[in-house]
Amino acid sequence: MILTDISISNFRNYDSLELDFHPKLNIFIGANAQGKTNLLESIYFLALAKSHRTTKDKELIRFEQEEAFVNGHITTSYSTLPLSISISKKGKRAKVNHLESSRLSQYIGHLNTVLFAPEDLNLVKGPPQVRRKFINIECGQISKVYLSALSNYQKVLATKNQYLKQRNPDEMMIEVLNEQLSGYAATIILKRAGFIKTIGEFAAGIHSDISNDSEALKVEYAPNIKYESDDPEGLVRELRILFAEYLPREIERMQTLIGPHRDDITFSINGFDVQTYGSQGQQRTTALSVKLAELELIRKEVGEYPVLLLDDVLSELDENRQAHLLTSIRDRVQTFVTTTSISDINHAIMDDMKAFRVTEGQ
Ligand code: ATP
Ligand code: MG
Structure with a gap:
C-alpha cells in the first residue's frame, strides 16, 4: 500500500500544505519543534481517525482555528482511493472515495499504518x-x-x-x-x-x-x-x-x-x-524489530504491507543498523522517517528517496 500524496490544513502547526510522496522512502528533516512528528501524526490520523499521542482530538486543530482537514490518496495493488478526514467542534467526518462514512469503523482500515515512536522503547x-x-x-x-x-x-x-x-x-x-x-x-x-x-x-x-x-x-x-x-x-x-x-x-x-x-x-x-544486559542500541533495535514484525502480521491478514512511520529512530542506531533498516524495509514497505539532522542519514540510502525540510510548519 502506498500513500501517494497528502494535503493538510489547520492541522497542529500546519496552515496548509500539500506533499507528494516517494513510493519507498520519505524523510522529514528539521530542528526540534518544527512539525516533523505532526506530519507523521497527520498520516496516522488519516489512517486511524485518531492521534497516537493524544485522545483529545481538539488538540489537533491549529490554534485559533475551527476545523482541521487531512486528505490523501492511497494506492494498493488493485485500486486508488481518496481518503479524507476532518475534525471540528461537531466531531469527526471521514470520507472514502468522497462518500461520507456513517461510522468511523467503516472508514478505518483503508490505510493501514505501523508507527514506531520513541516511547515504544x-x-x-x-x-x-x-x-x-x-x-x-x-x-x-x-x-x-x-x-x-x-x-x-x-x-x-x-x-x-x-x-x-x-x-x-x-x-x-x-x-x-x-x-x-x-x-x-x-x-x-x-x-x-x-x-x-x-x-x-x-x-x-x-x-x-x-x-x-x-x-x-x-x-x-x-x-x-x-x-x-x-x-x-x-x-x-x-x-x-x-x-x-x-x-x-x-x-x-x-x-x-x-x-x-x-x-x-x-x-x-x-x-x-x-x-x-542490552545496550541502548540493542534495546532500541529489539523494540523496533518487534514493532516491524507487525508489518508482516498485517500483510498476512490484509494481503498488503501497511505504510511505516518511524519517529526519531535514526539517532540511536549506528550507520550500519540505519542502512540495513532502511534498505531492507523500503523495498517492501513505504516508509516515513523523521530526523533532526541530515548527517543522521547514511549515504547508502540517499539515492532512492525523497527528503523534506520541515521549518515552522512549512
Ligand atoms: P522534535 O524534533 O522535538 O520531536 P518535531 O518537529 O517533531 O520536534 P512536532 O511535535 O511535530 O515537532 O511539532 C511541535 C510544534 O507544533 C510545537 O512548536 C507546538 O507548539 C506546535 N503545535 C502543537 N499543536 C499545535 C496546535 N494545535 N496548533 C499550533 N501549533 C501546534
Ligand atoms: Mg518529534
Whole structure:
C-alpha cells in the first residue's frame, strides 16, 4: 500500500500544505519543534481517525482555528482511493472515495499504518503491563475469540478479587468463579503463545537483518502459569487444579495470585536478557524489530504491507543498523522517517528517496 500524496490544513502547526510522496522512502528533516512528528501524526490520523499521542482530538486543530482537514490518496495493488478526514467542534467526518462514512469503523482500515515512536522503547525497558497491553492490542486485532476471552477474564477476575477482599469470603462462590477463569485463561494463554511465536519469528528475522546477522533475537512468552498441555481441554483441567491449589493462599493474601494477568514476554540476544544486559542500541533495535514484525502480521491478514512511520529512530542506531533498516524495509514497505539532522542519514540510502525540510510548519 502506498500513500501517494497528502494535503493538510489547520492541522497542529500546519496552515496548509500539500506533499507528494516517494513510493519507498520519505524523510522529514528539521530542528526540534518544527512539525516533523505532526506530519507523521497527520498520516496516522488519516489512517486511524485518531492521534497516537493524544485522545483529545481538539488538540489537533491549529490554534485559533475551527476545523482541521487531512486528505490523501492511497494506492494498493488493485485500486486508488481518496481518503479524507476532518475534525471540528461537531466531531469527526471521514470520507472514502468522497462518500461520507456513517461510522468511523467503516472508514478505518483503508490505510493501514505501523508507527514506531520513541516511547515504544518501553516495550523492552518498561514494566510487564506495557508488554501485556501490546499483546492484548495485537492479539485482539487478529482474534475476536481472544478479545472476548480477555474481557470476560478481566470481569470475572475483578469479581473474584472483590470476594477475596471480604472478611469471610464465600469459598463456594470463588470456586465457581475459578471454574469460569480456567476456561477464559486457557484461551488467552494458548492464543498468546501462538501469537508470540509468530511475531517472535518475524522479529528475529528483522533483527538479524538490521544487525547484519550478528545478533540472534529470541522473543519468548513468559506465562505466569507454567503449563504442559497445548490443547484447550487439557489446559483447562490443569488450570482448575492449580487454581484450587492456590485458593487457601489467595484467601490469606486477599488477592488472585496466579493467572495470565501476570504474564510477560522476554527478549534475549545471543542468549542474554536484553532488558538487563542490552545496550541502548540493542534495546532500541529489539523494540523496533518487534514493532516491524507487525508489518508482516498485517500483510498476512490484509494481503498488503501497511505504510511505516518511524519517529526519531535514526539517532540511536549506528550507520550500519540505519542502512540495513532502511534498505531492507523500503523495498517492501513505504516508509516515513523523521530526523533532526541530515548527517543522521547514511549515504547508502540517499539515492532512492525523497527528503523534506520541515521549518515552522512549512
Ligand atoms: P522534535 O524534533 O522535538 O520531536 P518535531 O518537529 O517533531 O520536534 P512536532 O511535535 O511535530 O515537532 O511539532 C511541535 C510544534 O507544533 C510545537 O512548536 C507546538 O507548539 C506546535 N503545535 C502543537 N499543536 C499545535 C496546535 N494545535 N496548533 C499550533 N501549533 C501546534
Ligand atoms: Mg518529534
